[in-house]
Amino acid sequence: MKTKFVNVWDNRSWGYIGFIVLQVEDTDKFLTEKNFNPGYKFVIQAWYSHVGAAGGHTFIPSHREGIQEKSRKIDTNEADVFGLYLSNIKDIYDIPDDLYTKNFWGIMNTKREDDQEDEELECPSDEYYKVAFKRQSKSFNQMASLLEKQNDFRNEIFSYEELNDLQNIISESRNKMIQMGADLNQESLQVYYGFVHKKTLELKNVYWALGTDGNERVIDKYLWTLNDEMPREIWDDVKRTNEDNDDISRDDELYYSEN
Known part of the structure; x- marks a missing residue:
């Protein structure tokens, strides 16, 4: 079985989500005997706390077979963009380690x-x-900075506990965006x-x-x-x-x- 690790970047290159792709080969009797024909792909979303999986030969959203539709556990647009790309790939080893998908987002982001x-x-x-x-x-950093500078204003509105909660939300959001590779200074x-x-x-x-x-x-x-x-x-x-x-x-x- 072939294995590929890919970072799928969003349309503005603010951040990415990691995916693991497994592709069935002729020699994978364990799978071919279970009707998983050679070329069948397993897609695993490697996003901590949002791990999900889907499988298929093609993942074309317009045919109602996007990755999100094949597995409700995967719920990111990056996944369906990746699936659209995968549908035209014969060998997953041809996929770059970092996949920039600007040309595909015009199809995905039309809802x-x-x-x-x-x-x-x-x-x-x-x-x-x-x-x-x-x-x-x-940008995220600009918004956070503006909020942090408004101490007097915030103290009139929020209680001490609410201020702590707000700071925690900002901190957690910043950490998650960093984990995803987002540019916190991007406007x-x-x-x-x-x-x-x-x-x-x-x-x-x-x-x-x-x-x-x-x-x-x-x-x-x-x-x-x-x-x-x-x-x-x-x-x-x-x-x-x-x-x-x-x-x-x-x-x-x-x-x-x-x-």
Whole structure:
């Protein structure tokens, strides 16, 4: 039986999950006699406290045979991305020790987009502007540092016990991310687009997409939408009007304001 150890990195190379792959050979009579034909692969997720296993010849999610579907114990998207890759591999020894999978995530990370496609995203062009905006997400270390600096503010809100719990959560999260190889200083940029009512300034049908090319897909949709672009000068008013809308933040910036 062939054995391969692989680190499957996420789409932004923030971290990875380890997998062990076993492949049945002709000489593995113990398995071939039990109808495990040569080429059959066992996939083991080597993530401490989340160990799981699945088996098969192919693992193509679009055929409803992704690794997560074949084994409920394995519940990471990295697993299904790896399965999609494995389905085209004849010899697991050809798999690199570190598998970077950016080209596969566009296939895997479409659930959010598919859910939104089921809705009527577009709004009447005579009633709504289109708007594109962006949000810069802070890194884990930046968020933790901001929280740790707010001691006075935190003491007014949290009890001593709650502060200890919060510190423990931060510490445990940091350790888990380090174990996964995550970059704790990595920031990310997300682009959104939606529609603003010309009279009420209400924002609705905000769209975004996951995956390595998610922002590009959002921008493409925005550019092809026939509605007029929202005037830049009303952006602050739009944010104030939609303060209770979770789809927008007061720190969000117009995407096209620099173009």
